Amino acid sequence: MKWRGRQGSSNVEDQRGGRGSRGRMGGLRIGGKSLGCGSLIVIIILVMLGVDPMALLQSGAIDTTVQTEQPQPYEAQSQEEADLAQFVSVVLKDTEDVWNTIFRDQLGRQYVEPTLVIFDFQVKSACGMASSATGPFYCPGDQKLYIDLSFYRELSQKFGAPGDFAMAYVVAHEVAHHVQNLLGYTSKVSSQRGRVSETDYNQLSVRLELQADFLAGVWAHHADQTKRILEEGDVEEAISCANAIGDDRIQKQARGYVVPDSFTHGTSEQRVRWFKKGIQTGNISQGDTFNTRNL
Secondary structure, three states, X not given: OOOOOOOOOOOEEEOHHHOOOOOEOOOEEEOOEEEOXXXXXXXXXXXXXXXXXXXXXXHOOOOOOOOEOOOOOOOOOOHHHHHHXXXXXXXXXXXXXXXXXXXXXXXXXXXXXXXXXXXXXXXXXXXXXXXXXXXXXXXXXXXXXXXXXXXXXXXXXXXXXXXHHHHHHHHHHHHHHHHHHHHOHHHHHHOXXXXXXXXXXXXXXXXXXXXXXXXXXXXXXXXHHHHOOOOOOHHHHHHHHHHHOOHHHHHHHHHOOOOHHHOOOOOHHHHHHHHHXXXXXXXXXXXXXXXXXXX
């Protein structure tokens, strides 16, 4: 995939390595002045000796500075990790450009850009705590997508789907869930939880996921038309990724057998077919998986 030298998104939060500001250390205000812990100890001693501390405070003899722990910038562990962070930022910017245009020109609406959170080990979202083992996910509660960059290696080593465009497909798929959230599909499916059987709800989840695969294909179609992002073998990388994460293949590898009623994402064949339909047509009207009998 051609991505180097292009602009990244400004909607990226890097929470790796415990990034983020920490709270102030304990302190107290006396006479409008902020006091650190050391200053408080001095004042206590002065009071015990019968000395008025206010006079010393006003003269500046006592240090009233409150020390604050400053957030430490995250330093990438390797050049590969730094490149991956920049890569997903560029892919996110590509999705912003495509979906801003489609929402404006085809839907007559304004696209609300999501935020991409890069984390390691675990992260807290509006949907709860999640670990790296969860894999990339989108949370409609805060309109953010979350990804641990180690998933890039997992794609290659565990799922046998190497390549940068395979990773781009994953990011585009999670952004597609954001698009579905904006268009109301996510809430319609969520509203059926507890109102229909577990098997029927799983089927709705499959339809939602296959539509996200289709929308990821729509993104690739338009991104290539406007920016010529695709290189030879890129589409095959994404297809290989979609094929690798089908419910049937994952269950077969994990259990040795499959349980179709428990599928929540679709079979490998379905995921590949809907992604290919999206990238071939580029037409969002062709991706209504909820009104299609043959998935």
